[in-house]
Amino acid sequence: MKPPTLMRVGVVAVAAVLFMLVLGWWQTRDGDRQAAGILPLPINQMSFALTDQSGDTVQPKDWLGRPTMVFFGFTWCPDICPTTLSDISIWLEEIGPEADRMNTVLISVDPGRDTPEILGDYLSNFDPRIIGLTGPLPQIEQAVDGFRASFRKVPQDDGDYTMDHTAGVFLFDADGRFVSIIDYHEDYRYAVPKIRRALE
Amino acid sequence: MKRIFATLALIAAAGPALACETVTVGPLEVSQAWSRASIGTARPGVVYLTIRNSGTADDALMSITTPAADMPMLHQTVMTDGVASMPHAMEVPVPAEGQVALEPGGYHAMLMELTQVLEEGETFPVTLTFRDAGKVTIPVTIQNIGASEPTCPSPDE
Numbered sequence: 040m041k042p043p044t045l046m047r048v049g050v051v052a053v054a055a056v057l058f059m060l061v062l063g064w065w066q067t068r069d070g071d072r073q074a075a076g077i078l079p080l081p082i083n084q085m086s087f088a089l090t091d092q093s094g095d096t097v098q099p100k101d102w103l104g105r106p107t108m109v110f111f112g113f114t115w116c117p118d119i120c121p122t123t124l125s126d127i128s129i130w131l132e133e134i135g136p137e138a139d140r141m142n143t144v145l146i147s148v149d150p151g152r153d154t155p156e157i158l159g160d161y162l163s164n165f166d167p168r169i170i171g172l173t174g175p176l177p178q179i180e181q182a183v184d185g186f187r188a189s190f191r192k193v194p195q196d197d198g199d200y201t202m203d204h205t206a207g208v209f210l211f212d213a214d215g216r217f218v219s220i221i222d223y224h225e226d227y228r229y230a231v232p233k234i235r236r237a238l239e
Numbered sequence: 240m241k242r243i244f245a246t247l248a249l250i251a252a253a254g255p256a257l258a259c260e261t262v263t264v265g266p267l268e269v270s271q272a273w274s275r276a277s278i279g280t281a282r283p284g285v286v287y288l289t290i291r292n293s294g295t296a297d298d299a300l301m302s303i304t305t306p307a308a309d310m311p312m313l314h315q316t317v318m319t320d321g322v323a324s325m326p327h328a329m330e331v332p333v334p335a336e337g338q339v340a341l342e343p344g345g346y347h348a349m350l351m352e353l354t355q356v357l358e359e360g361e362t363f364p365v366t367l368t369f370r371d372a373g374k375v376t377i378p379v380t381i382q383n384i385g386a387s388e389p390t391c392p393s394p395d396e
């Protein structure tokens with residue numbers, strides 16, 4: 040029997056069109072998300088000035104040229120922040136010296152309590168490559184906004200307060216383009232390859 | 240292997256506040272109670288542990304007390320659109336013939352207003368009150384500030 044050539048061509052054509060459609064949908068979806076303020080801005084479009092634990096001013100442009108890993112937290116956070124910090128310490132150790140050329144940054148969402156000294160003291164318990172940033176609240180807000188992240192002060196029964204905040208870890212390549220997010224407590228087997236991708 | 244267990248049992252029997260102790264109350268078994276070392280007493284501390292229920296009825300952890308904190312509370316960390324918050328948990332359900340873990344990123348006992356610095360390697364007691372089974376006290380092992388899981392083995396390991 041003769042193969043139904045015309046039909047085959049048709050199938051291939053339909054598949055090609057579908058493929059293009061899906062590709063287009065993906066691209067627009069990413070574009071839409073960026074426009075809708077869901078995806079983080081590229082680092083070169085962010086703007087803020089914060090202070091690290093050694094007192095130096097850090098701006099987003101300082102990160103360009105190196106891959107960047109950023110997360111939000113605060114040192115009065117008893118549950119997920121130490122967990123994220125220890126996860127990150129484990130990932131950095133797994134990646135080894137290769138991770139030296141990455142900016143690994145914790146931005147405090149609690150500048151009222153986290154001074155640069157307090158951040159430094161706290162971070163001394165974790166991987167020394169982790170940089171802690173804090174600063175005036177409007178600058179923190181501007182930084183958080185660039186990542187399309189969020190945070191909120193929540194009063195507690197004892198008169199103290201805690202902070203709700205975005206828990207994922209944001210990854211950018213050396214050109215400052217957003218690469219991916221590592222979700223809170225994401226399995227090591229998925230987290231480490233994501234970081235390696237940002238390092239490429 | 241048996242000898243190791245015998246030695247471990249001896250070591251465990253030696254101290255008054257035993258690290259890695261498993262306690263029981265009614266059909267409930269509480270194990271792997273751990274915390275993280277604190278820097279001073281200003282920040283809240285945390286307690287994690289595992290509760291197993293071999294009974295045929297559901298129970299619930301209602302509250303905790305400890306000399307280590309003036310205001311201990313049960314919390315649950317929840318993620319909503321990637322944002323973490325930790326509302327007060329009125330109770331932690333302990334299902335019949337099941338178990339529940341207080342663990343990072345989930346239920347936890349939050350120790351507000353610490354009365355003492357939590358020093359790595361030491362222990363402090365926590366008393367748990369269950370709705371049906373009543374009260375039980377367990378020593379909590381203080382681990383490193385960067386710990387993310389208990390060093391104590393699960394009781395059946």
Ligand SMILES: [Cu+2]
Nearest residue numbers: 118314325349
């Ligand atoms: Cu809490």
